[in-house]
Amino acid sequence: MHHTLKPLGHLSFHQMPIMAALADANNNSNSSISSLTSSLSSSSPSSGSDEAMAKKDSEKYSLRQRQTRRSTPAAKASVAATVSEKKTVPKEKPKQKAPPLSKYRRKTANARERTRMREINSAFENLRQAVPVAVAGPSGNQSPVGSPGQSGANEKLTKITTLRLAMKYIRILSDILNNEDGSLMIDNNNDVDMVNHNDIEREVMLKGALLNETIFKAKSPSKASTRKSSRNSKPNKPPSLNLVPSLDAKDDLLDLGMMLDSDNDSLHLSEPCLSPPLPSTTSLHKQPFGTTSCNSIVGGTVVTPPSHADLEFGLFLESDADSLQLSEPCLSPLSHLDSLNPFNDLLHTGFNEQTALELYL
DNA sequence: TAGGCCATCTGGTCCT
DNA sequence: AGGACCAGATGGCCTA
Numbered sequence: 001m002h003h004t005l006k007p008l009g010h011l012s013f014h015q016m017p018i019m020a021a022l023a024d025a026n027n028n029s030n031s032s033i034s035s036l037t038s039s040l041s042s043s044s045p046s047s048g049s050d051e052a053m054a055k056k057d058s059e060k061y062s063l064r065q066r067q068t069r070r071s072t073p074a075a076k077a078s079v080a081a082t083v084s085e086k087k088t089v090p091k092e093k094p095k096q097k098a099p100p101l102s103k104y105r106r107k108t109a110n111a112r113e114r115t116r117m118r119e120i121n122s123a124f125e126n127l128r129q130a131v132p133v134a135v136a137g138p139s140g141n142q143s144p145v146g147s148p149g150q151s152g153a154n155e156k157l158t159k160i161t162t163l164r165l166a167m168k169y170i171r172i173l174s175d176i177l178n179n180e181d182g183s184l185m186i187d188n189n190n191d192v193d194m195v196n197h198n199d200i201e202r203e204v205m206l207k208g209a210l211l212n213e214t215i216f217k218a219k220s221p222s223k224a225s226t227r228k229s230s231r232n233s234k235p236n237k238p239p240s241l242n243l244v245p246s247l248d249a250k251d252d253l254l255d256l257g258m259m260l261d262s263d264n265d266s267l268h269l270s271e272p273c274l275s276p277p278l279p280s281t282t283s284l285h286k287q288p289f290g291t292t293s294c295n296s297i298v299g300g301t302v303v304t305p306p307s308h309a310d311l312e313f314g315l316f317l318e319s320d321a322d323s324l325q326l327s328e329p330c331l332s333p334l335s336h337l338d339s340l341n342p343f344n345d346l347l348h349t350g351f352n353e354q355t356a357l358e359l360y361l
Numbered sequence: 362t363a364g365g366c367c368a369t370c371t372g373g374t375c376c377t
Numbered sequence: 378a379g380g381a382c383c384a385g386a387t388g389g390c391c392t393a
Contacts, residue, residue, distance in 0.1 A: 100372080110370060112380070117368070158366065367390085376381080
């Protein structure tokens, strides 16, 4: 895989402490999810060894592990009671099986389950709309069908294919945004092949180029040199570790000011349709692309403020509670980063760090 | 006909 | 207690 741990940083700026805590709390409890995600990532061309395949097969059908009880006081007490009980009473009684639900409750439970599944399917449908047809292009090993309305194919993407394509699409967009030199090189040959054969992806690449160009222009030589000299006057220091924005960060706000207009709700580029979706209220986030980031300590955890990579999801994708859509016509939806992060829901609902990472990779 | 995909039912587990 | 979530089981539909 070309994607290393680096992208995790922009997944977890807000959620890193939460994710770490979740990873800690959910330790050893995510086997089924990880087996799912490992099977999802099996579309990667680099995951082809027989050993790995065999392992995946064995994982695919593995049962989920029983979760250890949460560390609530009541749970702790019950665990302690169980332990002491085991010590004193070697023969434990077989646990009484819960009686089956009444007909009424079984019916209502089924109805709820159907509703839940419908919501999931609805979210999948939104995701299908968001994934352009080309990501499933000829070089992809997914089914050769496109998103509805974008091609003549009437076939619907399966759920698993939709997830894979979404991951691939995000990867493509991330690759584009990760290239700061404007060369738009994508380090995944397979993705390059897909992108080069599709209008939508070409458009994305073009927008990426415009974005890079805009950022480059914004840092005009004269201003850049003056700022550079002022920066050079400061003594070299290690990345600051505090909660308030450092002087460097404030300086960087000037950079941002060159590029951004602001209304009450959002920041946007003076040039239309190319604004990074920075939350206007969070000064820590107001760093221009390509600047070095300083770290902060939040609750004893070192948190890396977002570089441009932190913004890459938000640039192209718009997310609400259960949908993920391309923002149109502009690249940026101009709303808050949290709401734009397609993993936001995952990160706030019990996914641990490893799961989120595997999903992203 | 086998295999993939899906919807639904069901029981277990966790959480509020 | 009841709801949410999850995964196994099952059967229907479709395609190669």
